[in-house]
Amino acid sequence: QQQVKQSPQSLIVQKGGISIINCAYENTAFDYFPWYQQFPGKGPALLIAIRPDVSEKKEGRFTISFNKSAKQFSLHIMDSQPGDSATYFCAVVPGGYQKVTFGTGTKLQVIP
Amino acid sequence: NAGVMQNPRHLVRRRGQEARLRCSPMKGHSHVYWYRQLPEEGLKFMVYLQKENIIDESGMPKERFSAEFPKEGPSILRIQQVVRGDSAAYFCASSPPGQVGETQYFGPGTRLLVL
Numbered sequence: 090q091q092q093v094k095q096s097p098q099s100l101i102v103q104k105g106g107i108s109i110i111n112c113a114y115e116n117t118a119f120d121y122f123p124w125y126q127q128f129p130g131k132g133p134a135l136l137i138a139i140r141p142d143v144s145e146k147k148e149g150r151f152t153i154s155f156n157k158s159a160k161q162f163s164l165h166i167m168d169s170q171p172g173d174s175a176t177y178f179c180a181v182v183p184g185g186y187q188k189v190t191f192g193t194g195t196k197l198q199v200i201p
Numbered sequence: 202n203a204g205v206m207q208n209p210r211h212l213v214r215r216r217g218q219e220a221r222l223r224c225s226p227m228k229g230h231s232h233v234y235w236y237r238q239l240p241e242e243g244l245k246f247m248v249y250l251q252k253e254n255i256i257d258e259s260g261m262p263k264e265r266f267s268a269e270f271p272k273e274g275p276s277i278l279r280i281q282q283v284v285r286g287d288s289a290a291y292f293c294a295s296s297p298p299g300q301v302g303e304t305q306y307f308g309p310g311t312r313l314l315v316l
Binding site for chain 1 (some may be wrong): 259
């Protein structure tokens, strides 16, 4: 059972544009919603994360929007730059310890 | 403070050989997680360990795979009698006590190629 669905699979955005990546989850027991950024040949790095008690979190050019009732959350990258070109993974984490479940990833390419 | 370290970074094995992957968590971190990433796919959880204990191995294949995190030394992911389907990137992550499962810091990964 796929607990988190991520779209699109790939995305091409012009420099300066807005990149939007969406995720939908199925289980309401999740308590933490991080986004990871992965460059080729590297491990994923935590980019930004949100808890379900807020609807939006912004850090610099990166914003998470969270819709608890729809069980969806999205990553917005404002003023996208070529250096943002990477693969982005959403993830869900239940309350307590538990294992992180990752989305399938979105390969973002920002073109000049 | 060094990040999560994994070695080797690249590992080539022939079918039937053993692969041993090592992970040293960040200083002060006592929780270690192993993930597998197939080409063009997301990361799949394999196992969660604390020192000398396996907490959750629900993502580990039942055969040929094992993991440990001894009191001293790195965590080890061991794959016996490797097959071509084991070719993947294996990532280790660690987290400190009190932040379990949330902020996980990933290593650079070990890319295993089975010939």
